[in-house]
Amino acid sequence: MKQFLIIVLFLISTVSIAHAVEGNLEVIINPAYKGSITIYDKPNGRIVASVKHDFEEEDYLTFSVSNQTADFFYGTLEYSISGKKFKGWVKKGKHIGTYARNYEPRKPIKLMSGASVNSKVSTTVPEQPNLFYQVTAFDKKWAYVNVLYKGQVKQGWLSPEMQCSNPYTTCN
Structure with missing residues (x-):
């Protein structure tokens, strides 16, 4: 007992x-x-x-x-x-953010329309090491991000599993 x-x-x-x-x-x-x-x-x-x-x-x-x-x-x-x-x-500002964790180089990063795995994909970012994703909001551990990719701003919710908040590595 x-x-x-x-x-x-x-x-x-x-x-x-x-x-x-x-x-x-x-x-x-x-x-x-x-x-x-x-x-x-x-x-x-x-x-x-x-x-x-x-x-x-x-x-x-x-x-x-x-x-x-x-x-x-x-x-x-x-x-x-x-x-x-x-x-x-x-x-808040462009200097606050994260990197996208991506151990599969050919797989694009999915940005979701909501802070849930059940949300629709809002946009994708072809895998690019060392891109800094600005965080503008959060919901629990989900981050709403903006990232500049080839002159175009892409935005959406980045899942916790795809975030890398280590200043010494980009988790790629």
Whole structure:
């Protein structure tokens, strides 16, 4: 009985932890971005910090997004190597995004019309390594993205399985 109780408590705590982070979207600040990221206490509020990539140490910023408005994302910016973290609101922009994970070089990237595997395909992007997909919104772990491909902007929902928020590799 004691073992059963321990297992049940473990499962409850695991489910609670998984549920708490279920909605966070992991993105990166474009590793080529040379500007500063301004962090606010609320959308258009007081500036609490201004950070940028540390190119000398190759310490790039990642961003765990947990909330959004039309113009801002809220979450935690973190340096990948040093681990230094900053919480707050960041204005959306072309420098916030992800790469598309594609281990099948001839298979195009599908952008969906909704944040679901059951949605229709909105458009496809022929596999192109190193394209940066701007994230403009999210729904749970789905990212609404814009990507420039051969002079044309393609947009739609990118599934969590196809996202790569690692500033050191493009997952291709």
